[in-house]
Amino acid sequence: MKPQIACVLIFLSVGIALGECDELMKELGRSKTSLGGLANELVELRQIQRRVGRRIRSWEDKARQNEVYLGRLIEQRSISEGWLARFEEINRKLLAGEISSDDKEERIARNIVRIAEFQAKIDRRQATIDFRIGKIEKAQAQADLYRSRFEARESVVADIEEQRDAKKLLVLTLEADLEACKAGMA
Known part of the structure; x- marks a missing residue:
């Protein structure tokens, strides 16, 4: 067991x-x-x-690209605003009877559609412009931060160089005093 x-x-x-x-x-x-x-x-x-x-x-490159693109958008917006003004003027003249047309109502309706399309384009471009301006401002703030850090470092380097130059001057003065003492002893 x-x-x-x-x-x-x-x-x-x-x-x-x-x-x-x-x-x-x-x-x-x-x-x-x-x-x-x-x-x-x-x-x-x-x-x-x-x-x-x-x-x-690449933040600087992006800021430059955004500025270039922003310029193009502003140009496109002004072109769209020009077309918008043109169609509004045509409609005003059609309604005032300054332009005679057989299909006046149809032409006015087409122009109203075009006006709406161009107004939508302008609104989209303006939204894109506002977005790009925000990106540019952000990149500029980043650039300013880096510049301030760089400038702070430069001032520290300048202070250190001044201290070094002052110490060199002190060494030269002490060497001259030493030589004068040696000459006085002889």
């Missing part, structure tokens, strides 16, 4: 050990998965860091 109890105890201890090994293997698998996830996250963060770096380096 004792050997049977010993066998049962051995089987139980082996079973417990196998269970613990299984748990450890599962924990190892979770850890590897977690580590893989962290590695992927690190790669993503490095990619984001590179993208942010590129964005920071």
